[in-house]
Amino acid sequence: MYRMLIYMNNNQSRPKWKLKDYGLRSTPGFVYQQPSALRGRTDVASVTSWLAPIVWEGTFDPTLIDFMYKKQNLTIATTVFALGKYTRFLKDFLESAEQHYFVGFRVQYYLFTDHPEVVPVVKMRENHHLTVRKVPSMNRWQDISMGRMDILEKLIENELAGEADYIFCLDVDTQFYGRWSVESLGRLVGVIHPWFFEAPRHLFTYERRPESLAYIPEGEGDYYFTGAAFGGSLEDVLHLTKTCREQLNIDTANSIEAVWHEESHLNKYFLYNKPSKLLSPEYLWRNINAGSSQIKTIRFSHVAKNNAEVRPNP
Ligand code: UDP
Ligand code: MN
DSSP, X not given: OHHHHHHXXXXXXXXXXXXXXXXXXXXXTOOOOOOOSSOXXXXXXXXXXXXXXXXXXXXXXXHHXXXXXXXXXXXXXXXXXXXXGGGGGHXXXXXXXXXXXXXXXXXXXXXXXXXXXXXXXXXXXXXXXXXXXXXXXXXXXXXXXXXXXXXXHHHIIIIITTTOSEEEEEOSSEEEXXXXXXXXXXSEEEEEOTTTTTXXXXXXXXXXXXXXXXXOXXXXXXXXXXXXXXXXXXXXXXXXXXXXXXXXXXXXXXXXXXXXXXXXXXXXXXXXXXXXXXXXXXXXXXOTTOOOTTOSOOOEEEOOOOHHHHSSOO
């Protein structure tokens, strides 16, 4: 009772989107496989040099973590954008998400589109809900992609307090093929880009011009992260989106556009604000048909697309 009162008092003084943290609790009598201090994946790194976990198949016990996270009564906000011809990706994205994404947990999708009338009707699981928001069309795919940071910032700041605990922001030209669930949760979560997980840092496609605020000097860099999937707590993702949005605006005012747009700014952000959890390329693969010995399961993947055909400009 005493603990409870302290908790409630703390609760009142927290900022409105502060993550509720109950800790990860098991229960007497709940049985699962013994974790090992000695055995684990040996072909991949499962921790960074700042001691953040890197999530790969075989590094977590789904039975145990599902059980512990169920007690937390969480809501995962999930954003996706489909403007112009990208609405064609929605059906497979949503149907596959409903097969694999946070099954058994509360999910609130926010779909931003300039064509709400063509959004497919997809049967949602219990506790999964879809909200469609109309946004203006844009002429450049780069502006659509970068403009997401601004819309995400406003969504979190103005609407998500008390509505969600975590948020993931995902590309729509993608599909789920396997479990993506509570093992992915953390304060600040980045996904290692599927083209660069084996590459030395000098080959990363960071922005290399000092004139851009996305600039990363030679000799710096941890990983190359994808802009197609990132997330974390509302508070941390708000700070991320706000920072990237501000830096994108300053670059625009200085007539410079970073080489990979908001992905370049995201990489700059993650270099100096270390993610607390990293997801392996299982969580954003290149194409379902491409293999790699370290990838034991593909959970989420870009689908093949003809850029010239789907994008509004080259
Ligand atoms: N997007 C969109 N309409 C467009 C271009 C982009 O809705 O005409 C959105 C969509 O959510 C897409 C994301 O912006 O997944 C990123 O663009 P894209 O997938 O083309 O970038 P890539 O993954 O190829 O770098
Ligand atoms: Mn994409």
